[in-house]
Amino acid sequence: MYALVAWSGWRVYNAPGSTNRSLALRLWFSQLSTNARWSKLFFGKHRPDLALSDLLILEGFVLGYIAAARDVDRAAAQAFIPYAAWLAFAGLLNAEIVRRNPSFAEAATA
Secondary structure: OHHHHHHHHHHHHOOOOOHHHHHHHHHHHHHHHHHHHHHHHHHHOOOHHHHHHHHHHHHHHHHHHHHHHHOOOHHHHHHOHHHHHHHHHHHHHHHHHHHHOOHHHHHHHO
C-alpha cells in the first residue's frame, strides 16, 4: 500500500505544473506528516483519542489528494483509493479502542 502511495506521489510530482498538481503535492506531503503523527500519538504517547482526531484529518488530506490528483494523473489518484479505504477501516478500529477504553478520555481531562 505504501508503495502505491509513493508511486502516486512520484507520478504527480513528475506531471506538468498546474494549480491542481501543486495542491495535490501539498496534500501528499500533509498526509505523510499526519500519518507519522498518528503513529506517534497512538503508539508513542498512548493517546488513541488524539490519534483518532489525527486520523480524521489524515483521511481528509487523502480524499483531498485523490480529488486534486484526479485532474493531474488519474492513475495516481486511483492508487490512493486502497489507502483511503484502509484509513477508514483503521479509523473504525481506533474509534473502537477509544470507546472500549474510556480511561483515555478521563486521563486527557485530568
